[in-house]
Amino acid sequence: MSWMEWYNTLSKPDWTPAPGTISLIWQILYPIIIVSFGYVFVQTGRGKLPKTTAVPFSINLIANLCFTPILFGLRNLPLATLDILIVWTTIVWMMIVIWPRIRWVAVAQAPYLLWVSIATTLQVSIFWMNRGV
Secondary structure (H helix, E strand, O other): OOOOHHHHOOOOOOOOHHHHHHHHHHHHHHHHHHHHHHHHHHHOOOOOOOOOHHHHHHHHHHHHHHHHHHHHOOHHHHHHHHHHHHHHHHHHHHHHOOOOOHHHHHHHHHHHHHHHHHHHHHHHHHHHHHHOO
């Protein structure tokens, strides 16, 4: 069965956004992520930011990129739930770390944090509703 067929068989909350909505949100967020993360990585590489500043950004990027293969490739709800919790936590960590140095980068993460908060709630709900499956 395809990943979409599998996903459609899962129990989900009534408020689950349509796939097109989720796609649109990521199309808006990814450019923000690319610019703000890129700026942090470039500034870190130039020695203008401590290397430790890039740590939460790096962890977030890896966890974000792993979510889709974990959920739809492995079809592993518990691991996908853990992964998205890491994504959420590292966004908060990034905002705290970068705020004293480059405030616009911290502010730019606000829509990302908002969406991942919703997505985390959704993923935890899906995991909980399908825990016996």
